[in-house]
Amino acid sequence: MIDGKQKALALTAHIGYLFFGVGYVLVPLGLYLIYDKHDDFIAGHAKQALLAQAIFGVISAIVAVLTMLLVGVLLWPIVFLLGIVWFCCSIIACFKVINEKEYHYPLLGKF
Numbered sequence: 001m002i003d004g005k006q007k008a009l010a011l012t013a014h015i016g017y018l019f020f021g022v023g024y025v026l027v028p029l030g031l032y033l034i035y036d037k038h039d040d041f042i043a044g045h046a047k048q049a050l051l052a053q054a055i056f057g058v059i060s061a062i063v064a065v066l067t068m069l070l071v072g073v074l075l076w077p078i079v080f081l082l083g084i085v086w087f088c089c090s091i092i093a094c095f096k097v098i099n100e101k102e103y104h105y106p107l108l109g110k111f
Contacts, residue, residue: 002041002100009035010045010097014090017053025054045097049090052105056086 009031016027028050035042063079066072089105096103 006039006041007097007100009042011094013042013046013049014093014097016049017090024057025050028053041100044102045093048103048105049093052086052089056082 013028013031016023016025019027028046032043032046032050035046059082060079063072063075066075085106093103093105
């Protein structure tokens with residue numbers, strides 16, 4: 001049985017991006033490192049959130065660099081759509097946590 005603390009920590013991993021720069025990757029990374037050996041529920045959700053947020057961060061950084069070359073401006077709509085998909089997936093993940101189920105972000109599979 002999953003208790004309230006486990007749900008709260010797993011939710012925090014998925015919505016860590018609300019803490020902006022610090023929480024974007026550090027919140028799920030910290031939760032994963034702390035609970036990796038102790039709690040599979042929290043570690044699994046933290047790992048999925050970490051991978052999704054890191055991948056989106058890398059894509060955004062690449063587009064930001066390409067924007068300086070004016071090529072990235074053409075990629076803004078794609079990053080915007082990816083951001084919407086990522087946000088929706090994190091909300092779906094939060095509902096899965098509340099219902100005590102596993103969630104795997106699309107294209108990440110069971111990493």
